[in-house]
Each structure stands twice: as C-alpha cells, then as structure tokens.
Amino acid sequence: MTNYYKVAGHEFGVSIPDGNPLCGQLSQYEPFRIEKGENCIFEVEVVDKVDDPADKEVVYAGPEDPEQPLVKLYKSGEKWIYEMAVCSGRPLAARMESNAAFTRGRVETLSEKGALFGLNNALMLMFAFRTAGMNTLEMHASVIVNGGKAFLWLAASGTGKSTHSKLWLKHIPGSRLLNDDNPIVRIMDDGCVEVFGSPWSGKTPCYRNEHYPLGAFTRIRRASFNKISRLSNFEAYALLYSSSSGFKTDPAMGDALHATFEQLVMKCPCYVLDCLPDEEAARVSSAELLSIKD
Amino acid sequence: MKTIEGFKMRSLGKDYIIMGEGASQVNFNKMISLNSTAAYLWGEVADKGHFSEDDLKELLLRKYDVDEATAAKDAAYIAGKWVEFGIASR
Structure with a gap:
C-alpha cells in the first residue's frame, strides 16, 4: 500500500507492504492524506531488510538520556544511515537508509512494538532534512x-x-x-x-x-x-x-x-x-x- | 596562532555570529557574536588558518585610524578572546 501525505504544503509518499501491522496504525497521518502525490519531495518505503554496512561512519550520535529517544546518524559512501531506539539501553526500533539528497528512504523496523515509533522518526528526519532548503x-x-x-x-x-x-x-x-x-x-x-x-x-x-x-x-x-x-x-x-x-x-x-x-x-x-x-x-x-x- | 577548523562566520542582519559547524564541531554548542571589527579580523584570517597577533595589529592599522600601541593592545585582547572561546589556538 502506498499513501500520500501533504504536510506544510510538502507532499511525500509512504509505502508499506500489505499485511504489515503498520498499515493499521497510521491514524495520526489520516488528516494529512491526499489522493495522489504528484509533487512528492520524498518517498519512504518500509522494507524487510536494510543493510547495516560495515564501513558506516558515525556523523552524529545523540545524548544517551534514558528519558529521550536515542538517534544515530551515519554515512556509508553517499548513503545516510539512521538508527533509532525508544531510549538508550533499549534495542533499536528501526534502521533507515537514505540517498544523499533525502528523496528516497528505506526503513526496516526491528521490533513490532517500536515499529510506529521507528517509522515516525524516519519520516520526521526525511522531512526535516529534505525541506531544510525550502524555507x-x-x-x-x-x-x-x-x-x-x-x-x-x-x-x-x-x-x-x-x-x-x-x-x-x-x-x-x-x-x-x-x-x-x-x-x-x-x-x-x-x-x-x-x-x-x-x-x-x-x-x-x-x-x-x-x-x-x-x-x-x-x-x-x-x-x-x-x-x-x-x-x-x-x-x-x-x-x-x-x-x-x-x-x-x-x-x-x-x-x-x-x-x-x-x-x-x-x-x-x-x-x-x-x-x-x-x-x-x-x-x-x-x-x-x-x-x-x- | 591558528584558527580551529569547523567554525563558520555568518551574518545576522547587520551583525555577525560564529557557530560551530562541520563534523569536527558537532559537540560545540556555543554561539559567538562579533562586532564589525572582530568580524573584519576573523574574515581576514579564517581562510588562511595561520595568523599572529602582529597580523591582527596590521589589519587594524590598515583599516582604522588608531595608533600602533592601541592596535597592538586590541589585537592581543581579541586573540586572547578567540583562544578563550575555543575558535583559535596558540
């Protein structure tokens, strides 16, 4: 299933495999859904597997605060890799890879409980990074x-x-x-x-x-x-x-x-x-x- | 002396600021405001990387109508501030 959304005038698409429990958890996105994304600035796809490349280099690691979500940003060649956990000390909720321009992201959710948290954070990151040059x-x-x-x-x-x-x-x-x-x-x-x-x-x-x-x-x-x-x-x-x-x-x-x-x-x-x-x-x-x- | 990598001077209206940027300054969480004289000096030396208090004094003498002793004192003061703020080292 692919849904399209428009937030602050910017359109984006989210694809989730049919039958994935996330399909039924997107009510917070519903007010922003549009029929067709004609001018999507990025698309994110939920996939079974996102590679964890051995050569990835940390470019940002958030503070390890037990009260706050933990995020880590890496680069591997041209690609960006983004990992997040609900808080430090907990297993990773999701891993995303994005192209250099933040127009295409692929997300693997690593636990069913943290799947929506992972997708939300992946989309927020893509949105913030992609729209940085758009005032x-x-x-x-x-x-x-x-x-x-x-x-x-x-x-x-x-x-x-x-x-x-x-x-x-x-x-x-x-x-x-x-x-x-x-x-x-x-x-x-x-x-x-x-x-x-x-x-x-x-x-x-x-x-x-x-x-x-x-x-x-x-x-x-x-x-x-x-x-x-x-x-x-x-x-x-x-x-x-x-x-x-x-x-x-x-x-x-x-x-x-x-x-x-x-x-x-x-x-x-x-x-x-x-x-x-x-x-x-x-x-x-x-x-x-x-x-x-x- | 040398300027430390990863600091970019930017305009803010009529004023200037320096923020830590670039991978080497991910953990720099200060913002330094500069008056127009400091911005002029930083703009002149930042790209070269290396400078001396004497260079700063010469730059001041070139642009402002001050005597050499005052320029030397101001150059030493600002160089000291840059070291204190962590954007230059001796």
Whole structure:
C-alpha cells in the first residue's frame, strides 16, 4: 500500500507492504492524506531488510538520556544511515537508509512494538532534512492558536512548553492547541511566516491539518516569578537554532537553515518568558503576545 | 596562532555570529557574536588558518585610524578572546 501525505504544503509518499501491522496504525497521518502525490519531495518505503554496512561512519550520535529517544546518524559512501531506539539501553526500533539528497528512504523496523515509533522518526528526519532548503523548519515546540495567530513555546524537553499551552487552554479564552511537539514553520513564497500542524505531536494526540500566521516565538524558562521580555537578535537566533531539526553540521543544510533562521529573526517577534506553572504566567504572556501589532 | 577548523562566520542582519559547524564541531554548542571589527579580523584570517597577533595589529592599522600601541593592545585582547572561546589556538 502506498499513501500520500501533504504536510506544510510538502507532499511525500509512504509505502508499506500489505499485511504489515503498520498499515493499521497510521491514524495520526489520516488528516494529512491526499489522493495522489504528484509533487512528492520524498518517498519512504518500509522494507524487510536494510543493510547495516560495515564501513558506516558515525556523523552524529545523540545524548544517551534514558528519558529521550536515542538517534544515530551515519554515512556509508553517499548513503545516510539512521538508527533509532525508544531510549538508550533499549534495542533499536528501526534502521533507515537514505540517498544523499533525502528523496528516497528505506526503513526496516526491528521490533513490532517500536515499529510506529521507528517509522515516525524516519519520516520526521526525511522531512526535516529534505525541506531544510525550502524555507521550512521542523521545530520542537508546543503551539497555541489564539486570535487567528500561532504562538510557539520553545524549550528543552521537560521545561514546561506543554504546561504553558495547557494554561492558555484553561485561562485564555479562544485558545486552541495546534500541535504539542513538532509543528512546521515555513516562510511562504510571499514572505509570510506560517505555522502548520503535523502528524507528529509527541505524547499528545493533536494532529491538525491547519495553519496560521506566526504570532511569536517564545522561549519558556522556569523561574520563581512571571515576566516576559523581548529577545535580542542573537538570543532569538540561538533559540531558533537549538529548537529546529536538521543536521546543521552538513554544509549545504547548515547554509539553508541559517538563511531561514536569519529571515525569521529579522521578521518575527521573539520573546523569553520567565515563568511559574500558574495562571498568572498565562495572563502575563497573553497580555503581551495578544497585543502585538502587525 | 591558528584558527580551529569547523567554525563558520555568518551574518545576522547587520551583525555577525560564529557557530560551530562541520563534523569536527558537532559537540560545540556555543554561539559567538562579533562586532564589525572582530568580524573584519576573523574574515581576514579564517581562510588562511595561520595568523599572529602582529597580523591582527596590521589589519587594524590598515583599516582604522588608531595608533600602533592601541592596535597592538586590541589585537592581543581579541586573540586572547578567540583562544578563550575555543575558535583559535596558540
């Protein structure tokens, strides 16, 4: 079975052998499904076997944090090899190989339990790497929509992005969750910055095929008080850089991502919110963010 | 002195930054901001790889209206900062 999807305006295809249990596990992708992919930027195929070449060289190995998924990126000749586990110390969930241009990926799932996790991560990686040169960022953020604009909360895992979204949902009228972990931010051809929902949303099942103009990027920082401040261009750049997927050490991808970061820093309001996990935090942030003038 | 491989200077509006890039700097997680003078100096020496504090002093004298003692002091200061930040070594 081959399905086609459109996320943030980018089409891609996913092929899974008939009878593979994954065929029945793709509900999070359903809102993004399209009948036919005419302009696919990449295709990923689930296969029985992906070679584990002896000559592969590590180009990136994520931190071994028992709370976080473990990812390793290798190169073998022109090919990229990507391995992932649910967390360090657990067996590999999947291995993917991709061509140099990230237009064709082949994924082998290595455990039935981790199959969907493996496919999700493989697709997220292909999407982030392939769209890096298309003014598109796959970001690590929780997103609230209010007043027709999207507000992103950015921070390392466990800092309180989702918590701040929940505070808006509870206390700030007109708030909706667009995505809780991996929204897509794209600078459109007309220069407008749009925030898109995606089929990837961490632990919160929130897969909305909707998009809104960007309101602001806000870094969440735990504090013993509530205060929101504008970031300098340097701070804003560092925030976007550390919150976006992509392999920045690859020269071509690094150049492309930089061009996107620089445009966003110059165009978009960027803040830091020092906050407690309380109602006042949402009042303080919304008072500022909802009064931003175009 | 020499510049350490894997650092790329980029513009950010009217300012400049250096990030660790390239496979040798995968674990570099700092961002260095540069004023226009520092950006001028880094731009001149980064491609060559090798430089001395004297080279920096000469570059300052060539572009700015400063006396030699001030240029020497500024060159030593910035060279020290680059070593401290890990983007150059002695």
